[in-house]
Amino acid sequence: MSITQETLKHHLKDPAIFCCRREKGTVIGAADLEDPGLFEDMIDAGLLTLSENALTIEQVLGSTLLTDVEALTPITKVVLDKVNQVETVPVPTATVKEEKERTMTSSTYVGGTDMIHVSIDKLEGLSLDIPVGVALAGGVQVPPTVAVQENKGEKHVIRKLIKKHIKIVDAEIGNTTSIKDGKITIDENIVKKAAEEDPLCVSLKLDVIRPEERHIYTETIMDVCPIATKIEGELGEGITKVADGVVFMLTGVDEDGVQVHEFGSSEGFLDEKMYFGHPGCADENDIIIRCHAVIKRLSGMTRPGPFAAHKCQDYIIQAIRDELKKYDGEVLREEVCEDVRRKGNPRVVLVKEIMGQGAMHDNVLCPMEPCGVQGGQKNVDCGNVPIILTPNQVRDGSIHALTCIGPATKEMTRHYIREPLVEGLAMDEELDLIGVVCIGSPQVNDEKLWVSERLGSLLEGLDIDGCIITTEGFGNNHIDFIQHIGQAGKRGIPVVGVSFCAYQGQLVVGNEYATAMVEENMDMGGFENNVAGCSCVTKEVAVRAIQMLKNKMAGVEVLPAPKKWSNDVINSNNKLMGLPETELLDNGTLH
Amino acid sequence: MKLTTLEGMQSEIFVPVTPKPVFTELKKPINECKVAFITAGGIHKKSQTPFNTSGDFSYRTIEFDTPSSELMVTHGGFDNSDINKDINAMFPIDRLHELLEEGFIGSLPKETYTFMGGGGNVEKFSNETGPEIAKKLAAQGVDIVVCTGGCGTCHRSATIITRCCEAEGMSCVVIAALPPIARQQGAPRITAPHVPIGSNAGAPNNIPMQTAILKESLEWVRDCPSYNGLKVLPYEYRHNV
Numbered sequence: 046m047s048i049t050q051e052t053l054k055h056h057l058k059d060p061a062i063f064c065c066r067r068e069k070g071t072v073i074g075a076a077d078l079e080d081p082g083l084f085e086d087m088i089d090a091g092l093l094t095l096s097e098n099a100l101t102i103e104q105v106l107g108s109t110l111l112t113d114v115e116a117l118t119p120i121t122k123v124v125l126d127k128v129n130q131v132e133t134v135p136v137p138t139a140t141v142k143e144e145k146e147r148t149m150t151s152s153t154y155v156g157g158t159d160m161i162h163v164s165i166d167k168l169e170g171l172s173l174d175i176p177v178g179v180a181l182a183g184g185v186q187v188p189p190t191v192a193v194q195e196n197k198g199e200k201h202v203i204r205k206l207i208k209k210h211i212k213i214v215d216a217e218i219g220n221t222t223s224i225k226d227g228k229i230t231i232d233e234n235i236v237k238k239a240a241e242e243d244p245l246c247v248s249l250k251l252d253v254i255r256p257e258e259r260h261i262y263t264e265t266i267m268d269v270c271p272i273a274t275k276i277e278g279e280l281g282e283g284i285t286k287v288a289d290g291v292v293f294m295l296t297g298v299d300e301d302g303v304q305v306h307e308f309g310s311s312e313g314f315l316d317e318k319m320y321f322g323h324p325g326c327a328d329e330n331d332i333i334i335r336c337h338a339v340i341k342r343l344s345g346m347t348r349p350g351p352f353a354a355h356k357c358q359d360y361i362i363q364a365i366r367d368e369l370k371k372y373d374g375e376v377l378r379e380e381v382c383e384d385v386r387r388k389g390n391p392r393v394v395l396v397k398e399i400m401g402q403g404a405m406h407d408n409v410l411c412p413m414e415p416c417g418v419q420g421g422q423k424n425v426d427c428g429n430v431p432i433i434l435t436p437n438q439v440r441d442g443s444i445h446a447l448t449c450i451g452p453a454t455k456e457m458t459r460h461y462i463r464e465p466l467v468e469g470l471a472m473d474e475e476l477d478l479i480g481v482v483c484i485g486s487p488q489v490n491d492e493k494l495w496v497s498e499r500l501g502s503l504l505e506g507l508d509i510d511g512c513i514i515t516t517e518g519f520g521n522n523h524i525d526f527i528q529h530i531g532q533a534g535k536r537g538i539p540v541v542g543v544s545f546c547a548y549q550g551q552l553v554v555g556n557e558y559a560t561a562m563v564e565e566n567m568d569m570g571g572f573e574n575n576v577a578g579c580s581c582v583t584k585e586v587a588v589r590a591i592q593m594l595k596n597k598m599a600g601v602e603v604l605p606a607p608k609k610w611s612n613d614v615i616n617s618n619n620k621l622m623g624l625p626e627t628e629l630l631d632n633g634t635l636h
Numbered sequence: 637m638k639l640t641t642l643e644g645m646q647s648e649i650f651v652p653v654t655p656k657p658v659f660t661e662l663k664k665p666i667n668e669c670k671v672a673f674i675t676a677g678g679i680h681k682k683s684q685t686p687f688n689t690s691g692d693f694s695y696r697t698i699e700f701d702t703p704s705s706e707l708m709v710t711h712g713g714f715d716n717s718d719i720n721k722d723i724n725a726m727f728p729i730d731r732l733h734e735l736l737e738e739g740f741i742g743s744l745p746k747e748t749y750t751f752m753g754g755g756g757n758v759e760k761f762s763n764e765t766g767p768e769i770a771k772k773l774a775a776q777g778v779d780i781v782v783c784t785g786g787c788g789t790c791h792r793s794a795t796i797i798t799r800c801c802e803a804e805g806m807s808c809v810v811i812a813a814l815p816p817i818a819r820q821q822g823a824p825r826i827t828a829p830h831v832p833i834g835s836n837a838g839a840p841n842n843i844p845m846q847t848a849i850l851k852e853s854l855e856w857v858r859d860c861p862s863y864n865g866l867k868v869l870p871y872e873y874r875h876n877v
Binding site: 521523550 | 638639640641642643644645646647648649650651652653688689690691711712713714715716717720754755757758787788789790791792812813814815816817820821828830831832833834874875
């Protein structure tokens, strides 16, 4: 199959291969050449072998063939009258440049309907002042009457949230619930009352795992949840206390001992089953309070079962939150989070595709307490429709993950309270982060499309200049993910997609807008492994995604992805950005 | 407003293309055909080793005379409640026996093969599991293979296996809850009832719906004009999870 002039332009440096038999005397043009995009498939199918002395397309254009040549044969200099000399281009190096000031073009004229028509191609922060009672003669060209006041992205703070990180140095299970001198004590009897919170919860058990004790067996990790509580204001504003140095870890089995898991479980030795330090996980030195739930037989893969475990654990955490509110211990640091507007900067949103398919594929949004369950609404019950949160609301624990998919790619509750993309976008002085849109992933195809269309309208209404769309997990949710990218793309909104794909999660569908994509994988084989939080949005993923978005918005090319997953591409991007290499975890995963 | 840009960045994730066509025309009336049903939905006998839910390219052999009460599901990609209620929601074995009795289909093979396609290893399914299942079905004289997916990557695995069967000379259809995946991955024929993943063959215990989906999928094997043809089936079920 020959190629078009348009395709040709993108492949000048690729090998020149005849698409069909060509006879002596042919002057080589696009119509004679095979599409380089198909080479890999052809090589796989044994139809094509590339040779080292094959010339590139730019070297052969306009040359005349000296002999007959068969289809799918690389063109070499011996069959041509001449070879075009081309300049060798050095491998792209990290060249950071600042885009020139956005240009604004506008025109004003009086249309045939006695209306003043103002057409502006690209503009930020327009301010119009038109005198009242201006009379215009129909059909007369008038000079522009538009006064443009340029906004330069000055920061305007909408609201502030102060997260006080309270130093916790120890935890134990005792006979009363309290926090004293940096030590959390939890009443051992609380588990009985907590388990009564939901009839599907059979029992709960608590223990404390200190950092040096992590070579300990654990059932599958359902969630990692911070202990945080409101002191002043609603979620996203005022003051929140966060216990520093300690997290809850929820584990679960059913009455038959079946792990409460979905796409793979993470039972085993804890030190081997969590990616410590990743946003959703415990940090290296965190004390882990393990809450182990046993739920009713066969309820693990249904929606109410796992929820019962989360709900009952929340009862226990609430008792500690109540103590934390009163506790006046050492504040390690005060983290100031601001919801800001930077008018004049490109308006961007972060779209987080979260799950919405029942079982553990669900999330609680906007609970009463940070990272809590009580008072929140379930994403599935909300119909999976897009819901916009402020960056501060996300950073104040507005999303409690009921955690889905496999251990490695699920975003746990702790992930959201310190999501690197939210942090990165909110802090970026070149951008104006409008909000964080959470959107569910329904289990029916029609509903996926329906929900995605709602997102499209929302993005249009928000009048954004760019967006980043992430998804956790892989597989059917990639239908929604690609749809969302399409909803932005078809409206001309620059979009970057972020997901685990690699080998096992390679996209099952695609479209022409998915051209700037960032990979989350950190498994050697490119599989969903059984290490909790391994392949999620990390700081490095966030930095690459934000840069790609800026490139897309500024019209700087993002080169196409190779046809197969390769960690080299990720590391080449890391290198360009001065980021550390993405080191893959050899977990021996091969399913 | 200024944006810091960086030349030389490359997209990290490849967007798939639909593979080359594979299509075997059905040359017999349905009521003379031997019809097999395979599924990527994680169905197996209670006595068999469950699938590894994080990815598994092995398969289980199910004799068609296995009572449906002896079957169960092991799959992590969707809410299992519907299949727990009625195995026919994914693997309509009881409906197949009814269609045989009714004379709608000619016969059933002695055995069929089930797998858990979630997160399925593409190369293993394409080069090992797929060709093996296809050969075993062809050796039993199967004419038509009907297949349900399950979750998203199940649809990918299901499509890979049906492509292998099609290449082996059988005419295949994927009953897809997620038709975009079956299309993109190159299923020979696709029917698409409006059902959630986890009830891909119709609502649990809704015998008329399951029967109609199965019959119309078989008819689509006969009527589908060309490769990758999709027919939307007018059956709707919403799973209230």
